[in-house]
Amino acid sequence: MTALSRRHLLGAAGAATVFSFGPDVWAQAKDRLVIGISLEPPVLDPTKNAAAAIRSIACPNIFESLGRIDRNGDIQKGLAESWSISNGGKEYVFDLVKGVKFHDGEALDASVVKFSLDRLFAADSTAPGKALYADIEKVEVVDPLTVKVTLKSPNSYMLYNLSIGDAGIMHPKSAATNDKTPIGTGPFAFKERKEGDSITLVKASTYRRPDSIKLNAVVYKVVKDPAAQVSALLAGDIDAFPGFQAPELVERIKKDSRFAVVVGTTEGEVILATNNGKKPFNDLKVRQAMAHAIDRKELIDAESGYGTPIGSHFAPHNKAYIDLTGTYPLDVAKAKALLKEAGYPNGFEASLKLPPVGYAQRAGEVIAAQMAKIGIKITITQLQWPQWLAEVFKGKNYDLTIVAHTEANDLDRYARDDYYWDYHSDVFKAKWKQVVETTDFTKRDELLKECQRIIAKDAVNGFLYQLAKIGVWKKELMGMWENAPTPSDELAVVYWKA
Amino acid sequence: MIDFLSRRLAAALVTLLLATVVVFAIVEVLPGDPALVMLGTDARPDTLAALRHQYGFDEPLVARYFHWIGGLLSFDLGSSHAYGTSVAKLIGDRLLVTLPLASLALVWALLVAVPLGVFAAWKHGSAGDWGVMGFTQIGISVPNFWFGILLVLLFAVTWQIFPSGGFPGWSQNLAKSVLSLILPALALSLSEIAILARVTRSSMLDTLREDYVRTARAKGVPESSVLFRHALRNALIPVTTVAGLIAGFLVAGAVIIESVFRLPGVGQLVYDSINNRDLIVIKNVVILFTILVLAVNLLVDLAYALLDPRPRIRA
Numbered sequence: 085m086t087a088l089s090r091r092h093l094l095g096a097a098g099a100a101t102v103f104s105f106g107p108d109v110w111a112q113a114k115d116r117l118v119i120g121i122s123l124e125p126p127v128l129d130p131t132k133n134a135a136a137a138i139r140s141i142a143c144p145n146i147f148e149s150l151g152r153i154d155r156n157g158d159i160q161k162g163l164a165e166s167w168s169i170s171n172g173g174k175e176y177v178f179d180l181v182k183g184v185k186f187h188d189g190e191a192l193d194a195s196v197v198k199f200s201l202d203r204l205f206a207a208d209s210t211a212p213g214k215a216l217y218a219d220i221e222k223v224e225v226v227d228p229l230t231v232k233v234t235l236k237s238p239n240s241y242m243l244y245n246l247s248i249g250d251a252g253i254m255h256p257k258s259a260a261t262n263d264k265t266p267i268g269t270g271p272f273a274f275k276e277r278k279e280g281d282s283i284t285l286v287k288a289s290t291y292r293r294p295d296s297i298k299l300n301a302v303v304y305k306v307v308k309d310p311a312a313q314v315s316a317l318l319a320g321d322i323d324a325f326p327g328f329q330a331p332e333l334v335e336r337i338k339k340d341s342r343f344a345v346v347v348g349t350t351e352g353e354v355i356l357a358t359n360n361g362k363k364p365f366n367d368l369k370v371r372q373a374m375a376h377a378i379d380r381k382e383l384i385d386a387e388s389g390y391g392t393p394i395g396s397h398f399a400p401h402n403k404a405y406i407d408l409t410g411t412y413p414l415d416v417a418k419a420k421a422l423l424k425e426a427g428y429p430n431g432f433e434a435s436l437k438l439p440p441v442g443y444a445q446r447a448g449e450v451i452a453a454q455m456a457k458i459g460i461k462i463t464i465t466q467l468q469w470p471q472w473l474a475e476v477f478k479g480k481n482y483d484l485t486i487v488a489h490t491e492a493n494d495l496d497r498y499a500r501d502d503y504y505w506d507y508h509s510d511v512f513k514a515k516w517k518q519v520v521e522t523t524d525f526t527k528r529d530e531l532l533k534e535c536q537r538i539i540a541k542d543a544v545n546g547f548l549y550q551l552a553k554i555g556v557w558k559k560e561l562m563g564m565w566e567n568a569p570t571p572s573d574e575l576a577v578v579y580w581k582a
Numbered sequence: 583m584i585d586f587l588s589r590r591l592a593a594a595l596v597t598l599l600l601a602t603v604v605v606f607a608i609v610e611v612l613p614g615d616p617a618l619v620m621l622g623t624d625a626r627p628d629t630l631a632a633l634r635h636q637y638g639f640d641e642p643l644v645a646r647y648f649h650w651i652g653g654l655l656s657f658d659l660g661s662s663h664a665y666g667t668s669v670a671k672l673i674g675d676r677l678l679v680t681l682p683l684a685s686l687a688l689v690w691a692l693l694v695a696v697p698l699g700v701f702a703a704w705k706h707g708s709a710g711d712w713g714v715m716g717f718t719q720i721g722i723s724v725p726n727f728w729f730g731i732l733l734v735l736l737f738a739v740t741w742q743i744f745p746s747g748g749f750p751g752w753s754q755n756l757a758k759s760v761l762s763l764i765l766p767a768l769a770l771s772l773s774e775i776a777i778l779a780r781v782t783r784s785s786m787l788d789t790l791r792e793d794y795v796r797t798a799r800a801k802g803v804p805e806s807s808v809l810f811r812h813a814l815r816n817a818l819i820p821v822t823t824v825a826g827l828i829a830g831f832l833v834a835g836a837v838i839i840e841s842v843f844r845l846p847g848v849g850q851l852v853y854d855s856i857n858n859r860d861l862i863v864i865k866n867v868v869i870l871f872t873i874l875v876l877a878v879n880l881l882v883d884l885a886y887a888l889l890d891p892r893p894r895i896r897a
Binding site for chain 2: 124126127132133134135208209210211212213214215216263264278279280281305306307308309311312315316318319321468469470471473474475477478491
């Protein structure tokens, strides 16, 4: 604490000089960062739990994968310094970086990689991402620094899947205890955790390029309440909130010259998910009518203007994106006519089951009002997440719901038979099969565009808008990710401007 | 006296046993599958089944109940599915925040409310009485989380006298830890002050009308002695009852206040555990608090016995 700030404090605090207290920020040198998070990760091992918060903290800061997803969503080198794909997209050979050590001093070699990948797709695996690796037939050690992965059938997303946090490389010695004390090869090592309060990472002395890391310590502080998030920022207790959850409070922070408000993109498509297997939503005309009744501008206004309209289930920042918002433009008269054609001249009643997230709450009211204009009377029910998962997602016991699908490359869900919106299209499935099997990425982009068109035309769900990533941090903080192509706060590139 | 207390103790044990059945039933019928919560939307059915088996979620209900009770009786609270940590440690750490917070709020509430109530009753019908009643009306109406946010804006953001939230930990920094509980305790105690002041006031008004008070005054006993030695002691019985009830409410109210002030307390633990369907944690926390409330009630009974000899004689 500097003399100046101490004096400042004493002036404010009056007689309470015996205490050393006050905002922590004044005590910080410029190599320490306090990040606020609104969702607490239950454990810190991405192979044990699906929570995105685990990945944003631990990957790739603690656990690295063979490849690495960069801030633009592209695949870069990770623990593999090069790779080759052969045999029609069925054989991947990875050359590992030399001299990599885990935080406990154990060395990385091909057998460790094999152990780690085997755990993901093994028959008794309970990894949440198991399905992503189901196409792997076997993993072989070629030599200590070379690993060969053989697929049962080509999968053009396998390299991506092997580069995300779910495929973080773990050592046999520490794998069982990584949930509480994660040990990886990344630039930051786990130091301590206070459940419900904070997680502290420190620069890893074992990291292969220690000089490239500017931060010595990073503390993740759990702040769930949006009002508390604002006061923690304003009081200087927190330096950065990469995923700020309350768009309506952003204006308050913008007024403060100490902070930068950075609006970026996410992989989260907010959709009005529709039970295609249930009457009357199994009728294409009904779904088209609903699509014509959706006013995306109003929905985005409810998010204080943050968000990008979408017309299909695809993120606008992606190369293969096409704008399909004009497929069923806002047209209440046409919507009513379509409902009449479908046999519902007076509309019908429907339930809208909402998960407990801000955007769904806000969009829910707006959607109910928009549907009322064409005679669809919506009853809103609030659910907790576990209820939503059991009742809506697994039980398919719903008419409509609003949720953001935040995974990258998640169009495949329209090819799944048992998925919660119960959509079945042989045309889409055939197209998706081509997407997965092609080895030509230019062709894949074309195929992806066709996929977007099919589901937009079928009006499978109401395609509303792409969630924005609202990041708030101190102006002197550099390198923070503006977009969220994958849940990750890559700390290795973050530093304080001197 | 012993007989009176042992009867109360037996009643408490029966209540506790019933509570375990009710808690177990409620937690088990909560909609939601803990395995699905852990593994998320991409998990395959076989993966979910494997995880359920691993945690014993697939055992029959009765077996699970006795498993749990057996654990409780041998002081083994098991380990949290979500955090992977021992439940005893999780709860223990959190109690170190919530109990001091609730105690601080209760002590503060009593210190403010009882004198206010006595004053209002003593000056019955005066402007001071109206002032106290007006204050308590506001105190009951103002939501404590909103009051908490106001306190933060004033004391942490504008004046920077207190931290805006968070809890450094007793062993890390004792002074800072105490400081970080002051605003939350103030926020938490506001409505309790209001309630206790009103109860004290009306109870005092009743006792001040009693014959013995008139007699004392007629005898020329000094007014302060009339108020505090004669009237207040008898007026305290309903106040003690309400304070005992409030102790339970303080812990419940702490859920929201802990969220506003980012305190890692038991309230937050329960909230998170419900959202994670961390069943073992929910069950054990609720039972622990049942025990706590029963203990407080026993203490209240004991306090009655000390304040007023009649229950002792009847027993």
